[in-house]
Amino acid sequence: xxxxxxxxxxxxxxxxxxxxxxxxxxxxxxxxxxxxxxxxxxxxxxxxxxxxxxxxxxxxxxxxxxxxxxxxxxxxxxxxxxxxxxxxxxxxxxxxxxxxxxxxxxxxxxxxxxxxxxxxxxxxxxxxxxxxxxxxxxxxxxxxxxxxxxxxxxxxxxxxxxxxxxxxxxxxxxxxxxxxxxxxxxxxxxxxxxxxxxxxxxxxxxxxxxxxxxxxx
Numbered sequence: 001x002x003x004x005x006x007x008x009x010x011x012x013x014x015x016x017x018x019x020x021x022x023x024x025x026x027x028x029x030x031x032x033x034x035x036x037x038x039x040x041x042x043x044x045x046x047x048x049x050x051x052x053x054x055x056x057x058x059x060x061x062x063x064x065x066x067x068x069x070x071x072x073x074x075x076x077x078x079x080x081x082x083x084x085x086x087x088x089x090x091x092x093x094x095x096x097x098x099x100x101x102x103x104x105x106x107x108x109x110x111x112x113x114x115x116x117x118x119x120x121x122x123x124x125x126x127x128x129x130x131x132x133x134x135x136x137x138x139x140x141x142x143x144x145x146x147x148x149x150x151x152x153x154x155x156x157x158x159x160x161x162x163x164x165x166x167x168x169x170x171x172x173x174x175x176x177x178x179x180x181x182x183x184x185x186x187x188x189x190x191x192x193x194x195x196x197x198x199x200x201x202x203x204x205x206x207x208x209x210x211x212x213x214x215x216x217x
Contacts, residue, residue: 001087002042004095004137004144006167008083010043012075013057022062022072024048028083035085040100042084044168045142045179046070047100070102071141071177080168082142095144096137102179104128106140108172109154117158119148120172124180129155131182139181143167 010028026043035041035058039050046066052059067073075081087093106128110121122140132138132147132155139145140157149156164170172178 002047002084002095002098002100002142003087003093004045004084004098004139004142006082006084006143009166009168010081010083012077012079012081015075015077020064020067022067023051023059024062024072024075025052025057025059026081026083027057030083030085040086042082042086042098042100042142044071044081045098045100045139045181046072046102066102069104070179071105074177080171082167082169084142096139097184098139098142098144098181099184100142101181103131103182104180106178106180108174108176108178110174111172114158117160118164118170119156119158120169121154121156122178122180123154126153128180128182129153133183137183139179141167141169141172141178142181143169 008028008030010026012024013027014025016023024043035050035053037050037053040047041050041058041060043060048060048062048066050058051061062072104125104127106122106124108120109123112119112121129150132150134147134150136147137144138147138155138157143163145157145159147155148158159169
């Protein structure tokens with residue numbers, strides 16, 4: 001479990017690609033503060049497991065499902081990535097519940113300066129947009145943000161100077177791809193509502209309805 005508060009910006013130092021797997025080696029200064037083999041760590045919002053470690057870098061394996069569903073497949077040597085270690089049970093909780101299980105990929109379509117902030121309009125599939133609510137939370141490349149506006153094909157977030165300067169989002173431009181994880185609480189609510197609709201629909205299947213539609217004589 002993560003909070004969406006990015007701790008460090010790491011740099012991809014090597015990528016080993018296989019037909020159905022990727023191994024990333026990433027340099028990050030927070031390593032000296034305690035990363036161990038087997039730890040969960042979020043890379044651009046994607047939960048991966050630390051499988052190797054040295055003084056300067058850690059390695060992580062990316063499995064097929066993660067490759068298919070996230071932007072990690074597009075990483076290149078030298079790219080910068082957001083890094084967050086799994087939250088501590090006794091730590092301060094300042095963002096929102098982020099699982100590291102990315103729901104899909106979005107594309108930045110517009111960046112607009114607004115006062116001391118920058119508004120990012122992000123295009124996403126309808127299935128993702130349905131999991132977002134105005135004033136609700138969303139994780140974009142692992143960064144906890146607030147949804148300011150939702151539309152038919154896009155949603156909008158706002159970056160304050162601190163977020164721009166301490167995450168890779170500050171260097172993102174129109175056309176760039178980002179990982180999106182919808183608020184897990186919203187997903188549970190949507191799932192429950194979907195079940196209730198199905199239950200209600202099932203309850204309307206009376207003897208008379210079945211007879212009228214030829215299912216029984």
